[in-house]
Amino acid sequence: MALLDGLRVLDLTMWRPGPYATQLLAQLGADVIKVEPPGGEPMRMFRSHFDVLNRHKRSMVLDLKSEDGLARCLELAGGAEVFVEGFRPGVADRLGVGYGALRERNPALVYCSISGYGAEGPLSDVPGHDINYRAYAAALPPDAVSPEADELPVADMAAATMAAFAISAGCLKARATGAGDRIDLGMADVLAHWVGTVPEATRRSGAGPVPGYGVYPTKDGQKITLGVVSEDRLWGATCRALGIGEHADVPFAERLGRIGELDGAVTAAVAKLTRAEAVELLTAAGAPVAPVLSHAEMLGLDHFGQRAVQEEGPVRTTVHPPLPEGPVAGLDEHRGQIWRSRTA
CATH class of the missing domain: 3.30.1540.10 (formyl-coa transferase, domain 3)
Structure with missing residues (x-):
């Protein structure tokens, strides 16, 4: 049994932030059902990216714009503890799977929305990606240049990790009180908070902040x-x-x-x-x-290999270990399935 055995997570996210957040939960044993649109998540075209973010999840294709697809999604949400979506603010409501609609069916649901700038605020409707969120959060240096394809998407990964943390905290409270919550997580917010903990540089010398x-x-x-x-x-x-x-x-x-x-x-x-x-x-x-190190050198490093970082994730526990590297579901492989029975 892993730490989150029995936690039911309905995942409607795509691309990187949401899938990495739910991958962290799945690695710790959560029962994650990934809802994909007709034709599948676009990231399936990039298997080297998709596979590492979607292990230990089940896949169902649901057309939320159809009566049957929406009904099935609402049915699953009624039995879930966690619902994660990454639509632009307002889209989930228009599709019929917004926080208000799901809370009526499942008051204990922890509903997590991941978006670029959050659901409210002057920038909430502005489109963007990782580099935009880093720019607004002052997380790019003054001499920043366009990123390479293999550059770490800091905003995406930071927001995903923060989402997994907030979801776990929300579930702890929901299980104790029976009351769920809505988590409004903006990717730029996470970086802005991080940057706010670092003193502003008054000068740039070309050397480090201290010798060595x-x-x-x-x-x-x-x-x-x-x-x-x-x-x-x-x-x-x-x-x-x-x-x-x-x-x-x-x-x-x-x-x-x-x-x-x-x-x-x-x-x-x-x-x-x-x-x-x-x-x-x-x-x-x-x-x-x-x-x-290069990407290839990092993957070949004995230290990370012995700690099974790529196979088991970054969290190591003694009594309830994370799941080993697992399969990636085929598109709609688990159509018609229901939540697994809780073991504890």
């Missing part, structure tokens, strides 16, 4: 990262490993006044080494180092 914190090129055209902040021990280990021991005992307060000089020394020392040499030397010395 940043990205450093190596002589073979690769890069490493170092993560020294205020720790004198980590600063000393980094300096000694890089052969700049004359700076190892400079205290943190003094380092703040010599950022350009000291970070320049680190940069020059790293530039004399290959990425592998730098990582080996710095790791052996106990310094906070990590190589900048």
